Amino acid sequence: MAEAISKTPEAGAPKRAPAGRPAGKRRRKLAGIFDPIEPRTYMIIALLSFAVLFFGWWVAAEIDLAKDIFLPSPADVWNRGVELAKDGTLWADVKVSFVRITIGFLISTAIALPIGIAIGTYRLAEAAIEPPVDFIRYMPAVAFLPLTIVWVGVDESQKWLIIFIGTFFQQVLLVMDNVKRVPREYVDISHTLGMRDHSVLRKVVLPAAAPAIWDTLRITLGWAWTWLVIAELVAASDGLGHRIIVAQRYFQTDTIFVGILVIGLLGLIMDQIMKYTGKRIFRWAE
Amino acid sequence: MSEAKLSVSGVRKVFEGRAGEVVALDGVDFEIAEKEFVTVIGTSGCGKSTMLSIIAGLEEESEGEVLVNGEPVHGPGRDRGVVFQSYTLFPWMTAQKNVEFALHGTKGERADIAREHLELVGLEGFADAYPSQLSGGMRQRIAIARALSYKPEVLLMDEPFGALDAQTRQLMQELLTRIWEEHRLTVMFVTHDIDEAVFLSDRVLVMTARPGRIKEDIRVGVERPRTFEVLSTPEFFEYKSRLLEAVREESLKTATEQLAVR
Numbered sequence: 001m002a003e004a005i006s007k008t009p010e011a012g013a014p015k016r017a018p019a020g021r022p023a024g025k026r027r028r029k030l031a032g033i034f035d036p037i038e039p040r041t042y043m044i045i046a047l048l049s050f051a052v053l054f055f056g057w058w059v060a061a062e063i064d065l066a067k068d069i070f071l072p073s074p075a076d077v078w079n080r081g082v083e084l085a086k087d088g089t090l091w092a093d094v095k096v097s098f099v100r101i102t103i104g105f106l107i108s109t110a111i112a113l114p115i116g117i118a119i120g121t122y123r124l125a126e127a128a129i130e131p132p133v134d135f136i137r138y139m140p141a142v143a144f145l146p147l148t149i150v151w152v153g154v155d156e157s158q159k160w161l162i163i164f165i166g167t168f169f170q171q172v173l174l175v176m177d178n179v180k181r182v183p184r185e186y187v188d189i190s191h192t193l194g195m196r197d198h199s200v201l202r203k204v205v206l207p208a209a210a211p212a213i214w215d216t217l218r219i220t221l222g223w224a225w226t227w228l229v230i231a232e233l234v235a236a237s238d239g240l241g242h243r244i245i246v247a248q249r250y251f252q253t254d255t256i257f258v259g260i261l262v263i264g265l266l267g268l269i270m271d272q273i274m275k276y277t278g279k280r281i282f283r284w285a286e
Numbered sequence: 287m288s289e290a291k292l293s294v295s296g297v298r299k300v301f302e303g304r305a306g307e308v309v310a311l312d313g314v315d316f317e318i319a320e321k322e323f324v325t326v327i328g329t330s331g332c333g334k335s336t337m338l339s340i341i342a343g344l345e346e347e348s349e350g351e352v353l354v355n356g357e358p359v360h361g362p363g364r365d366r367g368v369v370f371q372s373y374t375l376f377p378w379m380t381a382q383k384n385v386e387f388a389l390h391g392t393k394g395e396r397a398d399i400a401r402e403h404l405e406l407v408g409l410e411g412f413a414d415a416y417p418s419q420l421s422g423g424m425r426q427r428i429a430i431a432r433a434l435s436y437k438p439e440v441l442l443m444d445e446p447f448g449a450l451d452a453q454t455r456q457l458m459q460e461l462l463t464r465i466w467e468e469h470r471l472t473v474m475f476v477t478h479d480i481d482e483a484v485f486l487s488d489r490v491l492v493m494t495a496r497p498g499r500i501k502e503d504i505r506v507g508v509e510r511p512r513t514f515e516v517l518s519t520p521e522f523f524e525y526k527s528r529l530l531e532a533v534r535e536e537s538l539k540t541a542t543e544q545l546a547v548r
Contacts, residue, residue, distance in 0.1 A: 188344050189374040193388050193436070194364040203387075207378050284378045284416045 072254040077261070080254040089243070094262065097239040100156065101228045104163025105221055112168050113213070116175025120209075121201060126176070133172050141166035141227055145234055154235040159228065166227035171220050178212035179205060211282040218274040225267045290317035290353070291472045292341065292440050297350035299336055310336050312497035314350070318440070321470040325483040327529065328493030329537045334476045337498065338444045341474065342368045354439055367433035371445040373425045375417040381428045382413035388432045403431035406465060423454040427461065434471070443475045447482070459485055460514060467511050480533060484525045485512060492529065495536040495543075502532050 054074065060066070061073035068076065084090040119126040141162060148161045182205050190200040232241025240259050247255035279286075299311040310333040318324045328334045339345040341352050343362035352359040354366065362368075375384045385400035392399065404410045407427035417425050426446055433441060447455040459482055466473065466486075477483055483490045484506055492502040506525055508516055516522050 183372070183374075185370055185372050185374045186376065188342075188362075189368065189370065191344065191362040192342055192364075192366065192368040193390075194362070195390075204376065208376065210378075282378075284418065286418065 069251050069253055072257060076254045077257040080252075081258040081261075084255070084258060090258070090262065093238060093240045093243050093259075094266065097228060097232065097241070097263075098266070100159045100232075100239065101163060101221075101224055103156075104160040104228065105167060105224045107160060108164045108168040108171060108220075108224075109217060112171035112175060116172045116213075117179050117201075117206070117209075119172070120176040120179025121205060130173070130176065133169050137169040137173060142230060145230070149235060158235065159231040159239075162231040163224050163227045167220050167224045170223065171216065174216040174220065175213055178216055179209045181212065182208040211278065211285040214274070214278045214282065218271060218278065221274065222267055222271060225263060229263060289319060291320040291322070291355065292318040292474065293351075293353040293356075294337070294341065295351050295353075297337070297340060297347045297352065299333065299340065299345070300348045309497040311340075311347075311499070313499055314493075316491055316500050316503070318472060318474055320472055322489065323466055323471075323473045323475065323487050324489045324491060325475040325477060325487040326491045326493060327477060327480065327483045327533060328498065329495055329533060329540055330478060331540065332493045332495055332536065333498030334478075334493055335444055337493075338368075338442050338474065338476050341440075342366055342442050344368075364436055365439040367436065367438035367441045369426070369429050369433050369441070369443045369446040371448040373417065373422065373429070373449075375425050375428055375432075377417045380414050380416055381409060381420070384417070384428060385432045385435050388436050392436060399435055400431075403435040404428070406434065407431045407461065421454075422450050423458055426450065426458060430462070430465075434465075434469075439472065441471050441473045443473065445477050446475075448477070448479075455479075455482070456514065462486060463512050478533075480526055480529045481517065483529060484508065484522060485517065490525075490529060492532045493536070495540045501536070504528065504532075 057071075058074050061068075061071055061076075065071065072080075081090070115129060119129045144165050145162065148158050148165070152158045152161055186204050186208055187200055190204045195203070228239075229241040229244075232239040233245045236242040240263055244256050244259040247253070247259065294317070295315050297311055297314040298309070301308045301310055314337060316324075326334045326337065336345065340347045341359065343359050343366070359366075375381075376387065379387060381404060382397070382400050385403055386396045389396040389399055401410060401413065404413055407430055409424060409427055409431070412420060412424065412428075417428075420428070430446070447458045450458060463486060465471075475483075475486060485508075487506050490502075490504045490506060491500050492504070493499065494501045504525070508519070508521055508525065
């Protein structure tokens with residue numbers, strides 16, 4: 001780069017070297033706005049910051065910053081996790097929670113997709129549906145907990161309902177936005193090719209919006225975990241959230257830690273799977 | 287009159303803006319004969335693109351009439367092919383599939399027809415490439431191939447090379463001229479680039495500043511076949527300066543108007 005510059009001297013223009021620095025030898029900046037960094041550097045920094053977090057936790061526990069009952073050591077948590085895994089409790093909880101979030105999320109998605117697509121494409125549908133959805137979206141899903149229990153009791157469907165209330169309204173609006181961002185020109189050109197609206201929607205608008213919609217699902221799935229755990233904390237007899245609330249009653253802080261970490265890990269795994277799958281399906285969008 | 291492939295008469299277009307009505311087009315009249323290459327040129331905001339949208343059937347005229355082969359235009363249709371300035375290839379389809387997409391309902395081997403047209407624009411080697419892997423110029427060539435593939439009566443081009451760099455634009459103009467000279471299509475081309483207009487066209491229509499009307503109709507007598515060498519002929523310069531003057535008058539009008547408003 002520096003060489004290329006020195007080889008093409010600008011005719012007539014006096015060359016000016018920045019003061020205090022030899023001309024043509026710029027130090028690479030590490031932290032300018034939007035400056036790229038090596039993927040390896042990124043990885044190392046990311047791993048380091050995890051290490052620092054973990055180390056901080058370990059030190060805090062070692063020096064007894066707080067009593068074990070408030071802050072268990074990493075070793076305690078690990079042992080507790082192994083124990084719960086060995087006696088099968090952990091797997092049973094993971095399975096129950098996983099099934100709940102899957103069903104709740106699928107129900108929400110199955111209804112949100114067509115509605116979001118409809119109001120993203122047709123202004124009439126938007127006028128009818130968008131304002132109330134936008135309104136309900138601002139009602140905290142948590143505040144619906146008592147209502148859901150009154151409505152459907154405390155069985156599985158109540159968990160699905162909470163996940164649904166927390167996820168659905170966001171999904172509808174995000175999908176609407178995804179569809180609206182499809183370039184107008186794609187629709188215009190399709191019309192000039194003699195296509196009718198319904199096939200433009202199916203063959204052009206949907207595929208064009210698909211990668212963005214996939215991202216919406218990925219993001220809302222992350223949020224759905226929150227609603228699942230809340231539902232399980234309040235009224236459940238199994239699941240990771242339930243495990244956490246029971247552990248609290250008996251001051252088993254290490255179990256709480258195990259629960260939180262496992263939920264985080266599961267969320268991360270599902271997110272990475274979605275991300276990878278999306279990249280595979282929508283290679284063209286790179 | 288009946289010979290005209292495309293006939294535009296008394297077209298007026300009024301937009302309802304926040305600040306009241308805006309008259310974009312006010313009585314546009316012109317005709318394009320079969321196998322004629324006509325460019326519409328004008329300052330930005332003169333309504334030339336609106337005119338093209340109306341002919342394409344994507345927008346509706348407030349008054350007046352557009353006829354293709356003597357038939358009034360109602361909405362978009364396959365008798366008119368359109369190439370836009372923005373990249374309108376579908377990014378999830380390969381070049382080949384993009385062209386094939388335009389051939390739905392066409393008799394014969396769609397794949398073969400698509401391939402022929404990719405060949406026509408010199409991109410047969412990129413049939414399996416996705417748009418994101420292609421340069422802007424290549425994408426526009428495929429867009430042209432797509433618009434030609436289903437053999438529309440009239441080809442409408444809205445500043446198709448406007449987003450390309452100067453060198454690529456020149457190459458695209460030569461390519462389009464070569465294709466046109468071989469296949470003789472009826473083309474309405476919109477641009478604000480005067481060199482482009484002279485180089486490509488049989489006739490150049492100059493539009494007035496808003497509200498747009500046809501101000502001048504200039505037949506370009508530069509001989510065909512045209513290659514880039516015509517760009518430096520005195521003849522070319524003559525047409526260029528004539529158009530430059532006509533367009534400049536209108537730009538000045540717009541400029542003084544804008545200054546007056548401030």
